Amino acid sequence: MKHDTLHHDSIIGAYVEPAASRATAFMYTLPNLQAKHAVKHVNLPTPTPMRAPGETPGMWALESAIDELAVALNMDPIALRLKNYADNHPGTGKPWSGKNLKDAYTLGADKFGWAKRDPKPGSMKNAAGQTIGWGVAGATYPGYRFPAMARIRLLADAKTGVRVEAGSATHDSSSAATTLQVECLGIESFMQRLLASPGLNTSRTGRRRT
Numbered sequence: 001m002k003h004d005t006l007h008h009d010s011i012i013g014a015y016v017e018p019a020a021s022r023a024t025a026f027m028y029t030l031p032n033l034q035a036k037h038a039v040k041h042v043n044l045p046t047p048t049p050m051r052a053p054g055e056t057p058g059m060w061a062l063e064s065a066i067d068e069l070a071v072a073l074n075m076d077p078i079a080l081r082l083k084n085y086a087d088n089h090p091g092t093g094k095p096w097s098g099k100n101l102k103d104a105y106t107l108g109a110d111k112f113g114w115a116k117r118d119p120k121p122g123s124m125k126n127a128a129g130q131t132i133g134w135g136v137a138g139a140t141y142p143g144y145r146f147p148a149m150a151r152i153r154l155l156a157d158a159k160t161g162v163r164v165e166a167g168s169a170t171h172d173s174s175s176a177a178t179t180l181q182v183e184c185l186g187i188e189s190f191m192q193r194l195l196a197s198p199g200l201n202t203s204r205t206g207r208r209r210t
Contacts, residue, residue: 001028003035003062005054013046015039019058023140026091027062028084055141063137077136078105078114101138108136152185 003020020035070077085102088095109115117134118124124132 001030001033006038006040008042008044009039010044010046011041015046017054019054022142023055023058024062026086026089027140029086029090030084059139078109081105081138
């Protein structure tokens with residue numbers, strides 16, 4: 001497997017979009033793998049992720065190549081993915097802390113009736129006679145974990161004010177903090193304030209650090 005990435009950066013920038021190294025490098029167990037990045041400095045602003053970091057377009061390229069290989073081998077694309085499935089991290093050999101992708105492949109195939117699929121392009125039609133197609137793709141994204149901090153203030157009205165390390169005070173942050181205060185503090189009153197707190201060493205990915 002060879003995965004080459006070429007992207008642009010500004011003249012003064014040092015931005016690298018991780019389209020290969022953080023996904024292709026450990027998605028499958030491969031005896032031969034080469035993942036390279038190249039950056040071209042041009043007179044444009046320094047880029048940044050647009051709705052998704054580089055792992056996402058990198059996965060598109062990787063999974064498209066896997067599908068093309070399956071066609072060339074006349075092999076079911078799910079079977080090809082399972083044949084090269086990485087039960088452990090290919091680089092370190094360590095077991096994953098959690099991984100259910102194999103179950104997702106097999107369960108999804110069962111629910112969709114994948115075994116009845118005609119792999120020939122343009123061969124499947126729905127009840128209205130429209131041509132349809134079924135495809136499959138895997139995806140991965142690193143789950144970062146860092147030390148985080150939270151502050152809780154007991155207010156005069158017996159309610160609580162909570163400051164968490166987060167880029168924004170979202171619904172998931174609110175739900176988690178409310179559950180924790182009930183379980184850990186025994187305070188059942190509705191949380192009055194949930195605030196993002198830049199003073200708590202917040203990064204732009206603070207919600208994953210909370």
